[in-house]
Amino acid sequence: MTKALAIGALAMGALVAGLTAVATPAAADTDVKFALDWKFEGPAAPYFVALDKGYYKAEGLNVTIDTGPGSVAGIARVAAGTYPLGFFDLNSLVKFRDQNPDKAVKAVMMVYDRPPFAIATTTKTGITKPKDLEGKVLGAPAADGAFAQWKAFVKENSLDDSKVKIENIGFPVREPMLADGKVDAITGFSFSMYFNLLQRNLKPDDIKIMLMADHGLVLYGNAIMVNPEFAKANPKVVAGFLRATIKGIQDTVKDPDAAIKSVMKRNETADEKAELERLKMSLRDNFVTPWVKENGLGDVDMARLAKSIEQIGITYEFKAKPSPADVFTSEFLPPAADRKL
Known part of the structure; x- marks a missing residue:
């Protein structure tokens, strides 16, 4: 082969490779449906901040956030897989697990360290x-x-x-x-x-x-929960969702005035001043507690969780009382250093 032919062949090979690269689509983001407990109000700001700042996108996730029917009723949606991830009341999950032992929905990230x-x-x-x-x-x-x-x-x-x-x-x-x-x-x-x-x-x-x-209650509040089949099949997706959400919370804590803008984009009829104050109230009373300041976002004290399950037993008669490990796992959370405020 002459030198000219060799160079031509190399050029043709490079062209074909380039065309192949252009023709091959990038890996598509994973679609994730996430259900809130309620309406698009101030306390939901961290999720929309994570969406608007591209934190979910950076994890390869195409996240859709929907309103919910309340902090109790939505758990069934996660159990059914209608929503692989949702934000609902941990205490209601304890009862749900007792009533539905075959549906192993678990909380994977605590958000309201103190319930509202x-x-x-x-x-x-x-x-x-x-x-x-x-x-x-x-x-x-x-x-x-x-x-x-x-x-x-x-x-x-x-x-x-x-x-x-x-x-x-x-x-x-x-x-x-x-x-x-x-x-x-x-x-x-x-x-x-x-x-x-x-x-x-x-x-x-x-x-x-x-x-x-x-006034005496040691209960936790709302947490992010996951469908068990989804978590088993998509552990990296769950971990990525939590990692991005934590960044959204950290940004919201630093600048709630900016964070509320992400809520208002989705709820234009709301009163921005009221929603900002609602957000600040939830950050003060529910998100950012002394325990969270010391230990970081997302995890729980398993001894306290055990006590809270005992306290739930005052209001509810268990058939087979779930253990703390039945209702919460920290396995998908990022390292504590990444969860600090």
């Missing part, structure tokens, strides 16, 4: 402490995650619950009924009730929020 379970009331009722609820009317949606802790709250605060009238009310009328004086107190998430009451023209000084965590 609370009782809200107004100053005109005279309720300032748990004991004051005796002789009053408590409005509580039957499916409410906070109301699910009522019996434990009663025990820890030595309440005579026979003196508290419980009225089953729907979520949409919960705050309006309190604002109108039709009930004396309501159960729910602190940052939901507080700002919903402000929208009913109550002043901040008119609203009293009692966090159950300040």
Whole structure:
């Protein structure tokens, strides 16, 4: 072969290789559907920050975030695989696992180290402490995650619950009924009730929020949960999702004013000022606790989790009580150094 022919052959080979490289598509991102517990509100900011800053994309994930039906009901969606990942109440997961031992949904990242379970009331009722609820009317949606802790709250605060009238009310009328004086107190998430009451023209000084965590409950709050079959087949996807979400939380903690913009892009009818304050309230009371500051985001204290399962037993009769390891695993979390605030 002449030198000219050899050079031509090399050039042709390079051209073919280049065309082949162009014709071969890049590996497609993995589609992941993620369900929130509720609406697109302030506390959901970290997920949208991770989306807008490309943290999920950097992990090779094409994440879709949807609203949810509440912190309890959505667990069944994860169990069914409708959503491989979701953000729901850990205490409800404990009960779900007991009722559905064949559906091994697990929490893989704790988000609310302290739960937002609370009782809200107004100053005109005279309720300032748990004991004051005796002789009053408590409005509580039957499916409410906070109301699910009522019996434990009663025990820890030595309440005579026979003196508290419980009225089953729907979520949409919960705050309006309190604002109108039709009930004396309501159960729910602190940052939901507080700002919903402000929208009913109550002043901040008119609203009293009692966090159950300040009155004897050692429970955890909402966590990211995963479908067991999905986790087994896609461990790197789960780990990547958590890694990106943690970055979103870290950024949100550093600059909530910027983070709320990512929520408002998806909920243009919301009040940005109210959602920013709701976010800051959740960061202060639920996300960033002393334990999280010391140990980093995402993990749990297994001894505390064991105690919380015992406390759930006050409100719920177990058939076969799950262990902490049945409901939570840290195996998909990044190293502690990467989870620091």
